[in-house]
Amino acid sequence: MRVLAAMSGGVDSAVAAARAVEAGHEVVGVHMALTRNRAATRSGARGCCSIEDAGDARWAAEILGIPFYVWDLSEEFEERVVADFLSEYRAGRTPNPCVRCNERVKFDVLLERGLALGFDAVVTGHYARLRGGAVAGRPGEANTLELHRAADAAKDQSYVLAVSGREGLSRALFPLGDAPSKAAVRAEAERRGLPVADKPDSYDICFVADGDTRGFLQRSLGAQEGNIVSPDGEVLGTHGGYFGFTVGQRKGLGLTRPAADGRPRYVIETRPRTNEVVVGPAELLRRTVVDGKDLVLLDSPDSLADGVGRQDVTVQVRAHGRPVPADVTVDAAAGTLHAVLRQPLRGLAAGQSVVVYGGDDGGRVLAQATVA
Structure with a gap:
């Protein structure tokens, strides 16, 4: 061949x-x-x-x-x-x-x-x-x-x-x-005598030359000063652009005063329309439902439907993330996926890839979608 x-x-x-x-x-x-x-x-x-x-x-x-x-x-x-x-x-x-x-x-x-x-x-x-x-x-x-x-x-x-x-x-x-x-x-x-035997693994985003993703985004999209706010709308600080933050982020928030209860704050959501970054306690990051779009099926819709409630169906939302047991259904015609998680996930963000695994050993890919 x-x-x-x-x-x-x-x-x-x-x-x-x-x-x-x-x-x-x-x-x-x-x-x-x-x-x-x-x-x-x-x-x-x-x-x-x-x-x-x-x-x-x-x-x-x-x-x-x-x-x-x-x-x-x-x-x-x-x-x-x-x-x-x-x-x-x-x-x-x-x-x-x-x-x-x-x-x-x-x-x-x-x-x-x-x-x-x-x-x-x-x-x-x-x-x-x-x-x-x-x-x-x-x-x-x-x-x-x-x-x-x-x-x-x-x-x-x-x-x-x-x-x-x-x-x-x-x-x-x-x-x-x-x-x-x-x-x-x-x-x-x-x-085999290949010269790359000891070459270090690649990591980071390859087109962000210095590893500073936030800086790359600000240079590319332009700095846009906005507010960092609590879930109830209290202004806690400012930022240089909502796009420089990701859901679940804890470090690099630039806040000068701690939360009233002393607990760490995390990015809960970003709001492009108002250029706001919402921060709050860790429990607000917990998700038990995942909806996906742009469905890619590697198994039949009937197989996934039959798998609802089965323990061997899991979802994964990061490249090396923890697979979580879930009840999954798909709508092949609409290109959507719906997963009810048996264990909550933290820091799930729109745009991430969600992959469904199943099979006898739990390692077979059944479907993929983009978190809506």
């Missing part, structure tokens, strides 16, 4: 490409250049598109003996990820740029170009497992494809992949899904 290996410059994608070569596939490596200003990108491997990453990816491809190319996807990344990130914060929501990048660039754009060039599938270093269905290189019906958690729960990325849906995932290969640990992947990279 002719496959396109997405090589970020990190150890995971390098080992994934190596495993694809070892499996007998005809592999071509490609590095996605996602930023328009390479000089502004952080160094030291903090982000996933740092200035040294293209060189590291090329070096790994040379060792593997595969062709290698750099594709400039900065325009697509700017339009589909960065612009969406700013638009969501402007609307008072909290987006997950990694979810959007996986959906709109690493799968949509890369796969679209790859298929146009005659490739059969895309190989990435994501930690997740695909079973059954029309998984690339394996027979089966597309409507039986299943996305499952990775063997290594600490590195599992099924949460960010769920938004890609069956169609996108049917042309994907995740060779690291069964890897027992990141340490094992690093050891394998060292055995």
